[in-house]
Amino acid sequence: MSSSTRLLILGTLLDGPMNGYQVRRRLEVMGADGWASVAFGSIYHGLSKMADEGLLTVVESGKGGKTVYEITETGREEFHRNLLISWHEVRPVVDPFQVALTYMDRLSSEELVPALYGRIQELRRQITLIEHAYGAKQRYGAPRHIDENLRLMAAMFAAQLAWAEHAVTQVEAGELP
Template sequence: MIMSSTRLLILGVLHDETLNGYEIRRRLELWGADQWANVAFGSIYHGLTKMSQEGLLEIVEKGRGGSTVYGITDIGRQEFQRLLAEAWWRVKPVIDPFQAALTFMNHMPKEQLLSALGSRSAQLRSLLAMCEPAIEGKVQYGAPRHITECVRLNMARTRAELDWIEDAIPRIEKDELP
């Protein structure tokens, strides 16, 4: 079965309590999962339906506040443990569309490439500047401390890209790249 971050997150959130789809979405939003796990919040509802059909989740209550409350089944707990172990033990590449674009940097005029990298550098710096307050906010509003480690890891990856850009710009200016 294919590893899905959304699937792992839904099962994990429901591991210790029953919640409705909106409550799951709010929890993942609080954690910032859309940023570090590429969760499309609309996919949560589809995932809940699909995992219920697969027997990983059960409907605990239908209609509480107009929504369905879900709980994890024993099969769901086994799947959660399998996905969790797979995520910890198996290294997979981080998929980034920028790397696909980087492959074709030789098709951009030098000035456009430098301008794009300058803009990207500024965006990355801005993102990093927002991350520290976001970490404090997550702690302040009740996100588990280990959730902030997801943001810290994302920051390290962002810094690595920024370091690469800062190294690449002078090489492009000297016509050493592409």
């Protein structure tokens, strides 16, 4: 389980006891699958693991495996510590596109130019979709500041779009790769 998933589960349980399905739904409403790479199947394993670690406690073992978890004081401390670390730690965003970029010299310009134009078109589409989503998550109970995740994602796509638009002109002019 990633440290991001761990932080999201602990943070969600700050709102009160929940079962795995409720945690998953809360994260889905926030759109965490889009900006945090949450594997929703790992939530159930994560809840159990964190209970074993003393970060959560089981408050109800319901029918059909609907175990309800509550965050412990140790879990609150772990959440707060990891939250502050995440605010101060700067890590590169891992994007599979950078692997493709590493080998752009393995494509002919006849392949690379259409690929870049296709990427430009897709980046513009994604930015538009994100901009239309501003405010929509609140209708389903997400806090207003969740839009900041969308704004950050749009800004990262916009930076990549600016790079791609510049790169395609260089490829067309024979200056790259």
